[in-house]
Amino acid sequence: MEKNTIPFNGTKEQEEKLKSVIAEHKGQEGAVIPVLHKAQEIYGYLPIEVQEMISEGLDVPLAEIYGIVTFYTQFSINPKGKYQIGICLGTACYVKGSGDILEKVKEILGIDVGECTPDGLFSIDATRCIGACGLAPVMTINDDVYGRLVVDDVADIIKKYQQ
Amino acid sequence: MEMVNIKINGQSLSVPSNYTVLEAARSANIEIPTLCYLKDISKTGSCRMCIVEVVGARNLQAACVYPVSEGMEVLTNTKKVRDARRINLELLxxxxxxxxxxxxxxxxxxxxxxxxxxxxxxxxxxxxxxxxxxxxxxxxxxxxxxxxxxxxxxxxxxxxxxxxxxxxxxxxxxxxxxxxxxxxxxxxxxxxxxxxxxxxxxxxxxxxKDNTDEVWAALNDPEKYVVVQTAPAVRAGLGEEFGMPIGTAVTGKMAAALRRMGFDGVFDTDTGADLTIMEEGTEFINRLKNGGKLPLITSCSPGWIKFCEHNFPDFLDNLSSCKSPHQMFGAILKTYYADKMGIDPKSMFVVSVMPCVAKKFESSRPEMEVDSLRDVDAVISTRELAKMIKESGILFNKLPDEKFDRPFEEASGAGVIFGATGGVMEAALRTVVEVMEGKSLDRLDFDAVRGTDGIKEATLNVAGTDVKVAVVSGLGNARKLLNDIREGKADYHFVEVMACPGGCVTGGGQPIVDSQTRMDVDVKALRAAALYNEDKNLPIRKSHENPDIKLLYSEFLQEPGSHKAHELLHTHYTKRPKF
Structure with a gap:
């Protein structure tokens, strides 16, 4: 079972928007991917509830939609947190130990890459090079950048955002 | 069909222009290994096992998807091909x-x-x-x-x-x-x-899901009276597990093997099928005469039933209320038969051998019981039975042919053909037409509903009424037919649905036929022929003429559709979520 990190709380407005997107694309060849893009714009992510609406609306099996969503990295089945943590796994950061930083963040928050904490506060992404190799290894939290990190720095940094 | 001339391994061939290299090679008895290819089902060219050299092509090509063309030269067995195949296989x-x-x-x-x-x-x-x-x-x-x-x-x-x-x-x-x-x-x-x-x-x-342990445990329990029933299609497949050609009927050897394994009663689900026809036939005639919900749709196939519950809940009232034959028969074994034999039904353990794995789910449905006694206690597939026979040290091929046990020794040919697509409809028509017309049929074969086509239709004049019937096998075909009915593009009085393409003979619990063999033979047709052949040679070919069934009604059930029959032999359905 996929960990259900955060309950779905889509609004009526979001549902109406999605329905009109589906109506716009219904019957077209290759409708699934553009609809998924729009759905992710509307909801921020693609939980089972949204995928079921798309399956029903476009008459495409849920298994096929889920297959597409998990194939492409742009699609996310988990919401993003209030604080989006990015750990750079580009070459420079990686050789400077960003893998260990990532493991520490995962351990502290109890979630995996691509997931969101149940309180909706944090999500983790493993990013490619963000162009700050001079500061390697680098972690970003929303627009804040933390460089030249060691594993022991991580807990204090996260604590700042938990308050 | 336009033909093209090609060469495979230096051998000149003339093959239809729509052939793939794989089909062309197969027609010349040249074997090309395959893995992801499965005739009529899957053709993706992704596993790279069937790669061959096509002279002039830049890379090795997948024979299963590469079309032939005039003058093409193919090499299927060069060192380059063999090395590449082996690397691909080792990576897998x-x-x-x-x-x-x-x-x-x-x-x-x-x-x-x-x-x-x-x-x-x-x-x-x-x-x-x-x-x-x-x-x-x-x-x-x-x-x-x-x-x-x-x-x-x-x-x-x-x-x-x-x-x-x-x-x-x-x-x-x-x-x-x-x-x-x-x-x-x-x-x-x-x-x-x-x-x-x-x-x-x-x-x-x-x-x-392996249920053989439960069956072994019951057989080894001296307190248990263990009876077994075998579905019609099992006899048409079981022999393959013992090296017999596809389409060999092994009814007598199967009964002999079960007896030697220690079952206390060895029965034929065909008897249950005859009972189903009595109940379902009566239900059909009632609905037809009294303006009931039509089309009546058969309910023997548990895969189909669950499909309908998830995807076509608006058709649940069209489904026959009849339990499937083995469930009906289980209920009869634990009541009528137990009473007749003086056995406590609580100590009775009913095993169904089925060509089907959906029967495992079906037998576990909460409604499949009467007075807290489960109709059927364990379901094993044809494959599981074969394993148990081997484990028992029985030389299956050398067994004599034996009969099923009394008091259900006789089953009709109508019951036998239940295992093939169209068989339930034909069995029902043999009874329904005779009952409605009040006279014997001259010819019992209803050719229009025979054969392995996924969708078959026929209109029959029965006692002055045009009765429109349809037979579908494979759930994709069932979906199509039901959508047509829903949209008003088609209408019928009676529809038979079997979940598996070809019907139970090619069910999910039957012996597995490898992809190379499936290129050469039509498994559906061969196994079905075994059943139609058995039907042809039986003295009784109509469910309502089965003497055991007649006795069952006169001694116990009274008449089809009676209160007792409803209590034991009928069921209901549940709407299930689409996702």
Missing amino acids: LSNHDRKCLTCDRNQKCELQKLADDLGVNTITYEGERNVYDVDEVSPSIVRDNNKCVLCRRCVSACKTIQTVSVIDATERGFKTTIASPFNKSLGEVPCVNCGQCIVACPTGALRE
Whole structure:
């Protein structure tokens, strides 16, 4: 079972928007991917509830939609947190130990890459090079950048955002 | 058909222009190894086992998808081809759980055979291996992705043929797996348990839930009175597990084997089928005469029933209220038969041998019991029975032919043909027409509903009424027909649906026929012929003339559709979620 990190709380407005997107694309060849893009714009992510609406609306099996969503990295089945943590796994950061930083963040928050904490506060992404190799290894939290990190720095940094 | 001239391994051939290289080679008895290819089901060219050299082409080409063309020259067995195939196979094997000795498919595995045929004697690539939990939640189907080669034959069977679509490829690259949405178990999604994925799988990644332990335990329990019943289609497949040609009927040997295994009563589900015809035929005549809900749709196929509950809940009232034959028969064994034999029904253990894995789910449905006694206690597939016979040390091929036990020794030919698409309809018509017209039929064969076509239709004049019937097998065909009925494009009085293409003879619990053999023979037709042949040679060919059934009604049930019959032999259905 996929960990259900955060309950779905889509609004009526979001549902109406999605329905009109589906109506716009219904019957077209290759409708699934553009609809998924729009759905992710509307909801921020693609939980089972949204995928079921798309399956029903476009008459495409849920298994096929889920297959597409998990194939492409742009699609996310988990919401993003209030604080989006990015750990750079580009070459420079990686050789400077960003893998260990990532493991520490995962351990502290109890979630995996691509997931969101149940309180909706944090999500983790493993990013490619963000162009700050001079500061390697680098972690970003929303627009804040933390460089030249060691594993022991991580807990204090996260604590700042938990308050 | 336009023909083209090609050369394979120097041999000149003239083949139809729509052939692939694989088909052309096969027609000339040249074997090209395959893995992801399965005739009529899956053709993706992804496993690269069937690669061949096409003179003038830049790379090796996949024979299963490469079309022939005039003047083409193909080499199927050069060193370059053999080396490339072996590398591809070794790469597949490097991420495979190679526990062949304890695998369900030991000696029946296409991957294992390929390793043997291609001379793989070592795995050069010992890389990372994916390890997955085995999904054993479903009462019918076990999925073990550690044995999966990602050929997608199961996906194609589930999605394209059955339109059940509960599995697909997920993730990408090395993380790719065949899974249900959100990694749910097969037991948590609208899987209908038809098992067509199992018979499509080249390896041990899909198998039935094994219930043989329960059956052994019952047989070894001196307190238990253990009776067994075998579905019609089982006799048309079981022999294959013992090396007999496809389409060999082994009715007598099967009864002999079961008796030697220690079953206290050995019965034929054909008797249950005759009973079904009495009840369903009566239900049909009543609905036709009294303006009941039509079309009446048959309810023998549990894969179809669950499909209908998930996808066509608006048709639940069209389904016959009849339980399927083995459930009916189980209920009769625990009442009428137990009473007749002076056995406490609580100590009776009913085993059904079925060509089907959906029957495992069906027998576990809460409504399948009478007075807290389960109709059927364990369901095993044809394959599981074969394993038990082998484990019993019985030389099946040398057994004499024996009969089923009294008081259900006789079953009609109508009951036998239940195992093939069109068989239930034909069996019903033999009885319905005679009852409605009040006279004997001159000819019992209803040719219009025979054959392996996925959708068959016929209109028959019965006692002055035009009765329109349809027969479908394969759930994709059922979906199409029901959509047509829903949209008013078609209308019928009576519809037979079997979940598996070809009917029960090619059910998900039947012996697995490998992809190479499936290129040469029509398994559906051969196994069905075994049943029609048995029907032809039986003295009684109509359910209502089965003397055991007549006695059952006169001594116990009174008449079809009676209160007692409803209590024991009928059921109801439940709307289930689409996702």
